[in-house]
Amino acid sequence: MAVTAKMVKDLREQTGAGMMDCKKALSETNGDMEAAVEYLRKNGQAKAEKKANRIAAEGLVDVVAEGNTAAIVEVNSETDFVANNDKFKAFVKDVANTALKTSATDIDGFMADKWIADPSKTVKEAQDEEIAVIGEKLSIRRFRKLTADNGVIVSYIHGGGRIGVILSAECPNPTDDVKEALHNVAMQIAALNPKYIRDSDVDQDFIDHETEIIKAQIENDEKESKKPEKVKNGIVKGRLNKELKEVCLMDQVYVKAEDGKQSVAKYLDQVxxxxGTDLKIKEFVRFETGEGLEKRNENFAEEVAKQMQ
Structure with a gap:
């Protein structure tokens, strides 16, 4: 029986599988729609569903840039073995290139967008097909885009994709020295993981939360708890200021400072x-693979043993 475009379309709508998978399924089952659905469940979609409850906390972060726009993505896998696979790396690069072109603002919208390597598929369909090929759960976890309208975009990848950073700066004359300095700052962000650019960006909820913790620490300390209230307030202020210098990028000590004291702000001012130009960091994004995710507590030998049972 000849497979028509309408049959492929109907099967895609019914199963969510990719166009080529649907065409193959219909060919293999002589156009029998029910048999084609079963074929897809056995050979593609069922694999993705079966692995949906597994933990995927390994993977890669990747960055792509074009002009004054950059995109950063995190794609998770179950094992670092897959994360180091060239096919997986190519898939992550395609995810990043798709993110660079997308107009989606959240992950659901992104997953429904067109796959850059094959616009006949959605990102979700491309992910499911990759799961079927690679044989373990994959998850496109998050993406972000930054654009520098009046300046420059820089990026940095650390540890072969373990940590990625994109950074936008306002600068009317981004010389090579300026770009190098911003690259150094991107490296600093990767290493020291600041939460804010400057202290004026710190939200009140963060200050209130940290203040509460410091006060609790004081009350739980036998010596400090007996100090006068004025002294306690001074301790709180001192510790809070110290913490803000750690979480605010511009207040951090620049890691390459020769005197070990120069702040990032003073370093950029110097450059x-x-x-002979103005320079102001506008925004940065830092992704670390598996950040905040539970990781499997299994080793490779145990995994192999399980598969042999």
Missing amino acids: AKAA
Whole structure:
């Protein structure tokens, strides 16, 4: 029986499988729709569903840039073995390139968008097909885009994709020295994981939360709890200021500072002055693979043993 475009379309709508998978399923089952659905469940979709409750906390972060726009993505796998696979790396690169072009603002919208390597598929369909090929759960976890309208975008990948950073800066004259300085700052972000650019960006909820913790620490300390209230307030202020210097990028000590004291803000001011330009960091995004996810507590030998049972 000849397979028509309408049959492929109907099967795609019914199963959510990719176009080529649907065409193959219909060919293999001589156009029998029910048999084609069963074929897809056995050979593609069922694999993705079966693995949906597994933990995928390994994987890669990747970055792509074009002009003054950059995109960063995190794609998770179950094992670092797959994360180091060239096919998986190519898939993650396609995810990043798709993210660079998408107009979606959240992960659900992104998963429903067109796959850049084959616009006949959605991102979700491409992910499910990759799961069927690779044989373990994969998850496109998150993405972000940054654009520098009046400046420059820089990026940095650490540890072969374990950590990624994109950074946008406002700069009317981004010289090579300025770009190098921003690259150094991106490396700093990867290493020290600041939460904010400057102290004026810190939200009140963070300050209130940290203040509460510091006060609790004081009350639980036998010596500090007996100090006068004025002294306790001074301790709270001092510790809070110290913490803000750690979480605010511009207040952090620049890791390459020769004197071990120069802040990131003073380093960038120095570079900008030498280049004869203004320079202001506008935004940054830092992704770390598996950040906040539970990881499997299994080793490779145990995994192999399970599969042999």
